[in-house]
Amino acid sequence: MAFKEGTGKNARWVYWLGRVRKLYKKQKRSKVEVKRPLDVEELFGGGFQVVASWYTSTPQRGSYRFNVVGDPKPYDLDHFIGLVRLDLDMATDRYELHNKEEQLQALAAATRRTEPSKKSGGKKTIGEEEEAAAARRVQQTAEHLQPQAEGVDERNQRDQRAAERAKAAQAPLR
Structure with a gap:
C-alpha cells in the first residue's frame, strides 16, 4: 500500500508491504467484517477497508521481516497499489521478494x-493523468476517425479526372 510520509517539502510517497488480518466492508454508519474469499478486482470502489500486519524492510534490498510493526488502524483500499509474492528464507527468518528486481521496479512505478x-x-x-492521456490517445486513434483506404474504383476515377484536367490544360486556346 502506498502512503505519504512527512509533510511539506519533506513529504514523500512510500510503499509498505502488509498481510491482511481483517477485511471490512463499510455499510452506512458501520462496518462489517468480511470472511469470504474475494477477488482483488471486487475490492475497489466497494467501500472496503483492511487491517494489516506489516512487513518491515531490512538493510538487504528486497528483504523484509514480518510483524515487526503492529497497526490496528483500518485503511481504505485507496492506498492499495498491488499484490506481491514473498518467499520465506527459513535460514534468515526473512521474507524475500520473488523476482526481486522486477517487483521492486513495479512497486516504485506504482508508488x-x-x-x-x-x-x-x-x-x-500521476496515475490518473497517465490514464486520461492513454484514453485520449485511444480516442484519437479510433478507427472511425482514420482516413479510409482508397479502393480500385475510386483510384481509377481520380486518375481519370486528373488526366482530363491535364488534357484540358494542354488544349490550345481559341
Missing part, C-alpha cells in the same frame, strides 16, 4: 503513480 500530479495542481494523481 509514483499515487503521487499528486503537478500538471493538475495536485487535484489528480
